[in-house]
Amino acid sequence: MATLKAVRGTRDLLPPETGLWNYVEATARAVFARYGFGEIRTPIFEDTALFARGVGEETDIVSKEMYTWQDRTRADSDSAQSLTLRPENTAGVVRAYIEHKLADTGMLQKLFYIGPQFRRERPQxxxxxxxxQIGAEVLGPAWSGADSALRDAEVLEMLSTFLNELGVKGWKLEVNSVGSSTDRPKYIAALREALAPVRDKMSADNQRRAETNPLRVLDSKDAGDQEIIDGLPKIADFLDDASKEHFGQVLAALDACGVAYTVNPRLVRGLDYYTRTTFEFTVPDGSGLGTQNALLGGGRYDGLSELLGGPKAPGIGFAIGEDRLILTLQAQEAMAKEQKLDAFVAPMGVERNAAALALAQELRRAGLSVEVGDGSFRLKKSFEAADKLARRMVIVGEDEVSSGILTVKDFSAGDQTKVPRAELASFLRA
RNA sequence: GCGGCUAUAGUUCAGUGGCAGAACGCCGCUCUGUGGCAGCGGAUGUCGUGGGUUCGAAACCCACUAGCCGCCCCA
Structure with missing residues (x-):
């Protein structure tokens, strides 16, 4: 029988790496909490229509990358439901916002999520x-201030704080405005018009983009097409006064907070729902990501709620690629320090096993992290096992059990101390 | 989805047609109350899977699978 393996593009996360994952997630929770975010957990699968409408039929994500199936219990009936593993989480959050009538609280909603997403792409x-993805959304009725440029800047400032607290080095923030839901179509129309006469001169990829998603031509890497691209209309010239003012306020607030950024007029996002502010955080070459150097991305989506049949609820959000963040931290060795247990309890002889376990129980109740050896180990083996796992070793032999004075070996200092049992926990904590 | 590179021990890798290897790691012994050093010994394995060529294949050919690199796209 063929051995079973994790399927293509999926993987197991094991210790000690999961320690890093927990550290990243704990840091995210702690930072987000300081900004007033609460956690939301939405289903892993949703009605396919949610993503088709929310993310956009023509996006690659929806048109070719989703895991979609007909729900079996109703597959044979007329009401068979098409379900999809979520390829992103914003649509689910907005759906929940509408479904639970969070707008009726009148409050600004600040929600974060941490969870798996699914896209059928070629793995790399x-x-x-x-x-x-670790992501967050800020949304609410206009009167809650959800459309304020202050929110955009707050989210970006929070992200810079988060990355700095994790110790990510060399990150860069690029921002742009893609305009409101009325200026964006005008710009796309102008882009199509400008592309029509020069399309044939461009690469096959860009010819296809010019047809399907003209915005994407802008951030093409094709060197031969740069001259044409440079001559295309600029989104900045199509922003209405309100969008221009909004973008200016975002940048001013970033300046006031000391968050460094560059404006990249070619930064467009692939998902249809983005309006006004869009952004991306990247890390430098050599950060373990190759060309997948976008650590996180996001933007404003003022029309998404209405698109999904809900009330007007402007919002802004982001998604961090947690896998990429972990790879970056590993490459940058931000987590060099190895986590070791507080103590290894080494019984001398199997007849000391019970006493050793009882001692471990006592220490664990005192909040220490402890591993227990086995009395059948020779002392040398106990030392070797203990040195790998723990900072100190506690020897439980005949003398120690009878006297109540334990022998503690400190591996980093290399010395040995006799400690009365009553003081052991506090000694090990030091 | 497209193009390319790769797949051998737990890990990193060598091995261009003739007995399956090295280093590190692991286990044992010297050595059952003080390790890390040293010496000696041991196990590493369906050479990714399936087929083909050949007297003979880890090696050459084909297919598949998976990983990686570059596109596409995106986090």
Missing amino acids: RGRYRQFW
């Missing part, structure tokens, strides 16, 4: 078919 380093 930093790109998996099941991947994790």
Whole structure:
């Protein structure tokens, strides 16, 4: 029988790496909490229509990358339901916002999520078919201030704080405005018009983009097409006064907070719902990501709620590629320090096993992290096992049990101390 | 989805047609109350899977699978 393996594009996360994942997630929770975010957990699968409408039929994500199936219990009936593993989480959050009538609280909603997403892409380093995103959304009725440029800047400032607290080095923030839901179509129309006469001169990829998603031509890497691209109309010239003012306020607030950024007029996002502010955080070459150097991305989506049949609820959000963040931290060795247990309890002889376990129980109740050896180990083996796992070793032999004075070996200092049992926990904590 | 590179021990890798290897790691012994050094010994394995060529294949050919690199796209 063929051995079973994790399917293409999926992987197992094991210790000690999961320690890093927990550290990243704990840091995210702690930072987000300081900004007033609460956690939301939405289903892993949703009605396919949610993504078709929310993310956009023509996007690659929806048109070719989703895991979609007909729900079996109703597959044979007329009401068979098409379900899809979520390829991103914003649509689910907005759906929940509408479904639970969060607008009626009148309050600004600040929600974050941490969870797996699914896209059927060709796997690569930093790109998996099941991947994790840490994301957040700020949305609410206009009177809650959800459309304020202040929110955009706050979210960006929070992200810079988060990355700095994790110790990510060399990150860069690029921002742009893609305009309101009325200026964007005008710009796309102008772009199509400008592309029509020069399309044939461009690469095959860009000819296809010019047809399907003209915005994407802008951030093409094709060197031969740069001259044409440079001559295309600029989105900045199509922003209405309100969008221009909004973008200016975002940048002013970033300046006031000391968050460094560059304006990249070619930064467009692939998902249809983005309006006004869009952004991306990247890391430098050599950060373990290759060309997948976008650590996180996001933007404003003022029309998404209405698109999904809900009330007007402007919002802004982001998604961090957690897998990529972990790869970056590993490459940058931000987590060099190895986590070791507080103590290894080494019984001398199997007849000391019970006493050793009882001692371990006592220490664990005192909040220490402890591993227990086995009395059948020779002392040398105990030393070797203990040195790998723990900072100190506690020897439980005949003398120690009878006297109540334990022998503690400190591996980093290399010395040995006799400690009365009553003081052991506090000694090990030091 | 497209193009390319790769797949050998737990890990990193060598091995261009003739007995399956090295280093590190692992286990044992010297050595059952003080390790890390040293010496000796041991196990590493369907050479990714399936087929083909050949007297003979880890090696050459084909297909598949998976990983990686570059596109596409995106986090």
